[in-house]
Amino acid sequence: MIVFENVSVAKGGRPVLHDINLTLGDRRIGIIGRNGSGKSTLARLFNGLEKPTRGHVRLGSAPVAPDQGAGPDPKAGDSAADALRHLRRHVGFVFQNPDNQIVYPIVREDLEFGLKNLKLPPDERRRRIKATMQRLGIAELADRFTHELSGGEKQLVALAGVLVMQPAMIVLDEPTTLLDLWNRRRLLTVLEALEQQVVLVTHDLDLLDGFDRVLLIDEGRVIADGPPHEVTDRYRSLAA
Numbered sequence: 001m002i003v004f005e006n007v008s009v010a011k012g013g014r015p016v017l018h019d020i021n022l023t024l025g026d027r028r029i030g031i032i033g034r035n036g037s038g039k040s041t042l043a044r045l046f047n048g049l050e051k052p053t054r055g056h057v058r059l060g061s062a063p064v065a066p067d068q069g070a071g072p073d074p075k076a077g078d079s080a081a082d083a084l085r086h087l088r089r090h091v092g093f094v095f096q097n098p099d100n101q102i103v104y105p106i107v108r109e110d111l112e113f114g115l116k117n118l119k120l121p122p123d124e125r126r127r128r129i130k131a132t133m134q135r136l137g138i139a140e141l142a143d144r145f146t147h148e149l150s151g152g153e154k155q156l157v158a159l160a161g162v163l164v165m166q167p168a169m170i171v172l173d174e175p176t177t178l179l180d181l182w183n184r185r186r187l188l189t190v191l192e193a194l195e196q197q198v199v200l201v202t203h204d205l206d207l208l209d210g211f212d213r214v215l216l217i218d219e220g221r222v223i224a225d226g227p228p229h230e231v232t233d234r235y236r237s238l239a240a
């Protein structure tokens with residue numbers, strides 16, 4: 001469960017999100033909207049990649065970022081830093097561009113990096129990496145150079161890097177843009193099977209069939225919030 005309370009974000013002095021209030025406990029949540037409407041900014045708030053200019057984001061009961069008007073109370077700062085760590089640990093984020101996510105030269109090393117930080121024993125690290133790669137149908141990529149992968153292969157490796165961490169919630173920002181039909185279908189099957197809460201930003205409206213809830217963002221505001229067909233119909237009517 002994640003809660004947005006009076007959240008606004010400004011960038012370069014320009015308002016990008018306006019006074020967002022949401023309580024999101026649903027298992028499958030989609031975020032749609034036209035280019036530049038604020039979807040990625042909203043998605044990045046989920047795991048603290050973006051901080052509110054005003055308001056709070058809370059995972060469970062922990063505040064993620066203080067209202068910036070709260071002042072420089074060092075104690076409040078510490079708890080906000082703890083809350084941010086909590087959020088980063090529990091919410092995995094899959095970037096639109098996998099090059100922003102893949103760090104190490106060999107696929108297996110890249111997937112192992114976060115698991116080492118969690119101080120998991122080598123056996124458990126190997127087990128998780130193998131199971132995740134098999135699940136995504138990319139087991140044969142384990143020993144490849146990451147810079148030699150195709151765009152779609154990189155996108156799947158970036159997703160694997162998040163899944164191995166087993167976060168409580170997974171946020172994906174347009175994860176299908178580089179995928180062929182087979183891998184798009186595979187990704188959908190993987191998402192359907194995940195037990196975690198999933199938040200998906202997409203222009204690919206068909207992916208949202210079967211989702212519990214879809215948010216339509218327009219000019220930094222949530223202008224529709226409901227079941228997929230209702231909200232995607234409203235979106236299509238904006239473009240008509």
Ligand SMILES: Nc1ncnc2c1ncn2[C@@H]1O[C@H](COP(=O)(O)OP(=O)(O)OP(=O)(O)O)[C@@H](O)[C@H]1O
Nearest residue numbers: 011012014016033034035036037038039040041042
């Ligand atoms: N660093 C920045 N400085 C100023 N404006 C920014 C900055 N980053 C993003 N913006 C603006 O914020 C608005 C929202 O951007 P955002 O990336 O959230 O949109 P989006 O809905 O994800 O778009 P798309 O569908 O094109 O990916 C856009 O108008 C964008 O130009």
